Amino acid sequence: MELMSILRLMLQTPIADHHSSRDKALDREDRSQLLHFSARNDVIVIRGVHYLATDTSAETRKLEGNLDALVNLVTQLVANQKPASLARLCGIRSSNDHHTSVCPSSQQSGVDEHLEAYATNTYSRPT
Structure with a gap:
């Protein structure tokens, strides 16, 4: 019965007070009995009793x-962050979600660099 009163006291006492009241109220034998108590x-x-x-x-x-350190790291990352550049819409295709960075036509080497010269050369060829 004494064990029940000690347990009830521990449950009613705030956690911060458990350390001081626990040492006063319980000796080693009572502590070991509390570890596997059931009723x-x-x-x-x-x-188990966690101290x-x-x-x-x-x-x-x-x-x-x-x-x-984490706050300093996040602050540095925010300070070094570059603003995202706006993606340009592709002039070849008419959809709004087709940007030049994902356009397969602009990914071809040689053609996209001098498009006007390429078109002129096509029509100016000797036959």
Whole structure:
């Protein structure tokens, strides 16, 4: 019955207070009994007791340092980001979703560089 009262006290106490009240209320034998405690035909089952470390200042500083480094990295990426250039529509095809960068006609080498000269040469050939 004493074990039930200790468990009830731990469940009603805020987590921050568990460390100090736990050490005062429980000895080693009671702690080991709490690890595999079950009651009322396994309605209440506690598989393990997890303790919170009280000295987390080193971990907190490490996390804050990592967060600061991440913020600096994102800031640098945003500052170095170039604005996206607007895609030009292709002059050969009439659809609005056909841009010059994906046009197979403009991907051919030699033809797209001097289109006017190519067309002139076609009609100016000696027969």
